[in-house]
Amino acid sequence: xxxxxxxxxxxxxxxARLADLVVAMDVEGVRREAExxxxxxxxxxxxxxxxxxxxxxxxxxxxxxxxxxxxxxxVSCDVYYKGLEAxxxxxxxxxxxxxxxKMILGTIHGDIHxxxxxxxxxxxxxxxxxxxxxxxxxxxxxxVDAIQRHRPDVVGLGTYMTSTFMHAGATVETIRRxxxxxxxxxxxxxxxxxxxxxxxxxxxxxxxxxxEAVGKIGxxxxxxxxxxxxxxx
Amino acid sequence: MSKxxxxxxxxxxxxxxxxxEMTHWERMAAAFxxxxxxxxxxxxxxxxxxxxxxGYTHPEIYNDVDxxxxxxxxxxxxxxxxxxxxxxxxxxxxxxxxxxxxxxEHFIHRGPNDYLLFKPIAKTLDEAIAxxxxxxxxxxxxxxxxATHYTPHMLQLLEFQEKMDRVVPIIVGIGTPSNFAETIVExxxxxxxxxxxxxxxxxxxxxxxxxxxxxxxxxYAEHARKNGCEFVCLFGGARTWGPKQLxxxxxxxxxxxxxxxKIFPHVFWHICGxxxxxxxxxxxxxxGIQAVQYDMPYYSQKLSWPEWFESVARLFAGKRCAMNAxxxxxxxxxxxxxxxxMVRQFIECTLPHTTxxxxxxxxxxSFSPLENVKAMIDTAREHRS
Ligand code: B12
Ligand SMILES: [Zn+2]
Numbered sequence: 001x002x003x004x005x006x007x008x009x010x011x012x013x014x015x016a017r018l019a020d021l022v023v024a025m026d027v028e029g030v031r032r033e034a035e036x037x038x039x040x041x042x043x044x045x046x047x048x049x050x051x052x053x054x055x056x057x058x059x060x061x062x063x064x065x066x067x068x069x070x071x072x073x074x075v076s077c078d079v080y081y082k083g084l085e086a087x088x089x090x091x092x093x094x095x096x097x098x099x100x101x102k103m104i105l106g107t108i109h110g111d112i113h114x115x116x117x118x119x120x121x122x123x124x125x126x127x128x129x130x131x132x133x134x135x136x137x138x139x140x141x142x143x144v145d146a147i148q149r150h151r152p153d154v155v156g157l158g159t160y161m162t163s164t165f166m167h168a169g170a171t172v173e174t175i176r177r178x179x180x181x182x183x184x185x186x187x188x189x190x191x192x193x194x195x196x197x198x199x200x201x202x203x204x205x206x207x208x209x210x211x212e213a214v215g216k217i218g219x220x221x222x223x224x225x226x227x228x229x230x231x232x233x
Numbered sequence: 234m235s236k237x238x239x240x241x242x243x244x245x246x247x248x249x250x251x252x253x254e255m256t257h258w259e260r261m262a263a264a265f266x267x268x269x270x271x272x273x274x275x276x277x278x279x280x281x282x283x284x285x286x287x288g289y290t291h292p293e294i295y296n297d298v299d300x301x302x303x304x305x306x307x308x309x310x311x312x313x314x315x316x317x318x319x320x321x322x323x324x325x326x327x328x329x330x331x332x333x334x335x336x337x338e339h340f341i342h343r344g345p346n347d348y349l350l351f352k353p354i355a356k357t358l359d360e361a362i363a364x365x366x367x368x369x370x371x372x373x374x375x376x377x378x379x380a381t382h383y384t385p386h387m388l389q390l391l392e393f394q395e396k397m398d399r400v401v402p403i404i405v406g407i408g409t410p411s412n413f414a415e416t417i418v419e420x421x422x423x424x425x426x427x428x429x430x431x432x433x434x435x436x437x438x439x440x441x442x443x444x445x446x447x448x449x450x451x452x453y454a455e456h457a458r459k460n461g462c463e464f465v466c467l468f469g470g471a472r473t474w475g476p477k478q479l480x481x482x483x484x485x486x487x488x489x490x491x492x493x494x495k496i497f498p499h500v501f502w503h504i505c506g507x508x509x510x511x512x513x514x515x516x517x518x519x520x521g522i523q524a525v526q527y528d529m530p531y532y533s534q535k536l537s538w539p540e541w542f543e544s545v546a547r548l549f550a551g552k553r554c555a556m557n558a559x560x561x562x563x564x565x566x567x568x569x570x571x572x573x574x575m576v577r578q579f580i581e582c583t584l585p586h587t588t589x590x591x592x593x594x595x596x597x598x599s600f601s602p603l604e605n606v607k608a609m610i611d612t613a614r615e616h617r618s
Contacts (some may be wrong), residue, residue, distance in 0.1 A: 025428065063532065068475070071473070071475055074421060074424055074425050075425055110341075110348070112350055112352070112419075115420060115424070118421055137350065161348060161598070162565040162600060163281075163348055167343075167344075192561065192562050192565075
């Protein structure tokens with residue numbers, strides 16, 4: 001009998017153990033436990049959302065509470081990815097997995113800060129978004145290409161310094177000139193961002209906290225879908 | 234003897250109106266020594282901003298030492314801050330680790346007002362260790378920008394300091410072992426390795442970085458201190474470490490401080506970002522540091538700005554001079570009134586406990602409006618300490 005059909009407490013136990021391993025930064029353990037969850041018949045979607053992603057959420061809570069620090073967060077992110085690697089091949093389209101939206105995210109040209117992006121991407125994935133990581137030092141044209149290729153709802157601009165944040169306007173303008181501005185919502189992230197300044201530059205929002213940004217991204221996606229192309233004011 | 238300095242001497246020597254009762258130098262030294270000052274000193278790290286202010290672009294000054302020095306002195310002559318920070322960019326710090334033909338790929342200019350972008354030098358811990366063990370920095374040193382740009386610029390400014398009879402101090406910036414160990418491989422890698430790599434191996438790497446930095450201090454003793462340098466900013470790395478990392482790997486920066494404070498009379502530490510409380514405490518224990526340029530409260534500390542300023546001032550009471558305000562972000566995106574308010578808040582929360590120097594926690598961004606920089610300076614000038 002599968003864990004789905006078996007005792008729900010047992011399934012919950014398996015998933016909780018998997019989440020704990022993300023927090024404990026246990027690479028080997030995560031792979032083994034993720035496979036054990038699948039072998040017990042839990043769906044890949046549940047393994048991701050209630051196991052791995054739940055682990056990432058609790059890493060965020062512990063980080064904010066000062067129980068773990070940036071090095072642990074980064075290694076937990078890596079462990080989360082190792083878990084995803086084990087589970088992804090088992091996902092079948094009929095699995096019922098629903099993405100809350102698609103996002104592309106990259107560090108804007110001229111900026112090499114990556115720690116923030118390395119944390120933000122798995123946090124957004126764990127929150128249910130399908131995120132394409134474009135990497136660092138991404139040119140404006142590369143953002144345009146990625147919008148055409150991946151058709152995201154949201155474009156995340158990693159802008160970790162004031163000077164690169166101030167270039168968000170140029171990136172938005174390039175996206176607008178390519179005729180793609182109405183198709184997407186744009187959010188800036190990094191320690192030096194300012195939501196009002198981001199809007200002045202033509203983006204839709206900004207956040208210096210990935211966990212807070214999850215809410216903002218949700219609102220942007222809703223807005224995009226409701227407005228059928230019209231930009232949020 | 235340099236022409237650019239002599240030109241400025243002709244324009245400035247004997248012609249400057251005093252600002253307050255103390256000289257800029259006396260004001261900075263007194264604040265560092267926790268003594269009263271006629272006004273709260275103001276010494277923002279102007280780096281790239283002053284290049285733009287002086288009418289140059291970064292690509293333009295990149296290969297021109299005289300223009301770099303000219304920008305620093307010109308900005309000071311207009312604004313009369315209490316110190317002149319020498320201009321430092323990342324190529325000044327790491328180019329001597331890179332062979333000449335590879336340098337162009339490592340440094341990229343984005344635009345006229347932008348920071349220099351750099352690519353890491355080593356990808357793995359083994360590669361990074363080899364860089365040091367093979368003493369690449371020695372091999373590639375001559376002809377690299379630390380020798381051809383950083384040092385001549387520093388010497389020009391120190392010449393200006395001395396010829397101006399030490400009315401204003403030059404601040405020389407020096408990277409610490411943690412800063413170098415991280416920059417060479419990229420911070421995010423180093424930080425992960427503190428958990429994933431064998432401790433002894435990472436310590437070996439850090440020891441090599443420490444060794445190079447201690448040798449660098451001999452160079453600074455010979456070329457900076459002997460030419461009059463007294464004020465030094467130690468640029469700390471380790472800004473994304475947790476308490477465990479600090480405990481296990483903080484020894485390298487501590488050993489570096491021990492040597493630096495024996496060479497220079499006025500040493501301060503630069504800790505930008507979200508400041509780990511344990512790191513702030515360590516900086517009050519590491520003997521000889523006189524002041525700390527700090528930044529934002531740690532993520533888990535739910536503090537308002539006044540609460541944060543006051544908590545640091547209490548921690549520093551009788552031990553360290555506190556340097557902050559406004560934030561780099563506010564200096565760029567805020568209004569002059571907001572800048573003024575934040576500087577006032579910082580001064581009011583700090584002075585009951587210790588001395589203060591006005592400067593953002595990191596360099597002023599080159600897009601920051603002039604009126605904001607002026608608002609910061611004017612507000613400092615209103616306060617006696
Ligand atoms: C570590 C660090 C470095 C490392 C970067 C290593 C790396 N590979 O990433 C090194 C030493 C190389 C470095 C270099 C420089 N740095 Co630096 N650096 C930092 C520091 C201390 C921490 C950054 C960090 O990793 N934070 C931890 C992460 C997790 O936080 P985060 O980036 O904010 O990300 C969070 C959120 O913003 C959000 N998020 C992240 N991405 C995204 C994306 C989207 C779309 C969304 C919605 C949210 C989001 O999620 C994350 C979790 O909550 C910051 C200070 C700070 N306050 O953060 C300065 C800081 C970013 N650096 C700064 C500067 C100036 C520089 C240099 C120019 C220094 C110099 N003179 O050479 C160079 C830049 C070179 C270049 N061209 O890029 C300044 C920028 C100042 C400004 N306002 O412009 C800062 C802010 C320091 C300061 N207080 O002034 N730096
Ligand atoms: Zn800094």
